[in-house]
Amino acid sequence: MTARERREQLLDVGRALFAERGFQATSVEEIAARADVSKPVVYEHFGGKEGMYAVIVDREVERLTSVLTTALAPTRHPKVIVESAALALLDYIESNTDGFRILVRDSPVAQATGTFSSLIGDVATQVEHLLADQFASRGLSTTSAPMYAQMLVGMIALTGQWWLEARSPDKREVAAHLVNLAWNGLGQLQAGPSLRDR
Numbered sequence: 001m002t003a004r005e006r007r008e009q010l011l012d013v014g015r016a017l018f019a020e021r022g023f024q025a026t027s028v029e030e031i032a033a034r035a036d037v038s039k040p041v042v043y044e045h046f047g048g049k050e051g052m053y054a055v056i057v058d059r060e061v062e063r064l065t066s067v068l069t070t071a072l073a074p075t076r077h078p079k080v081i082v083e084s085a086a087l088a089l090l091d092y093i094e095s096n097t098d099g100f101r102i103l104v105r106d107s108p109v110a111q112a113t114g115t116f117s118s119l120i121g122d123v124a125t126q127v128e129h130l131l132a133d134q135f136a137s138r139g140l141s142t143t144s145a146p147m148y149a150q151m152l153v154g155m156i157a158l159t160g161q162w163w164l165e166a167r168s169p170d171k172r173e174v175a176a177h178l179v180n181l182a183w184n185g186l187g188q189l190q191a192g193p194s195l196r197d198r
Contacts (some may be wrong), residue, residue: 019098060099090171
């Protein structure tokens with residue numbers, strides 16, 4: 001096995017263990033045993049479990065950022081953007097369950113960036129600009145756009161955390177209900193919401 005292949009193997013093993021057991025409960029010994037290597041091999045590649053964890057979190061943040069940035073393309077109708085963002089997060093959770101579990105846990109490494117909350121803050125900033133444009137086009141004050149962006153992104157993110165464990169109803173139905181609440185509000189909630197066919 002090449003050094004690069006070994007590194008990727010260790011990252012796969014570490015990712016699974018951190019998702020399953022959490023950072024604190026996972027040891028270098030356990031990572032090494034599951035990868036069938038000695039502890040010094042783990043230290044050689046990452047300097048310890050903190051280094052490995054940081055690489056895993058960076059990769060997951062990059063993956064999720066890419067998914068959400070694509071979903072927030074400002075050229076579409078605002079309702080479609082909300083639909084796309086909700087569905088993109090649920091798709092990511094479904095296909096990267098271990099990665100999402102790692103992201104939503106409290107980060108043991110105190111960082112200003114690279115945590116789920118900082119990622120959600122970055123997404124809210126993107127949404128803020130989209131909302132400001134929509135508010136302006138409707139003759140509304142744009143000063144409340146940052147607050148509404150936090151509300152909208154927070155609602156989707158927390159629902160994603162809930163759906164991580166619930167997995168029912170299916171993701172399209174969850175996304176439809178998210179959009180129903182976000183778009184229609186409680187005053188105009190529809191009885192049977194559905195996503196637009198694309």
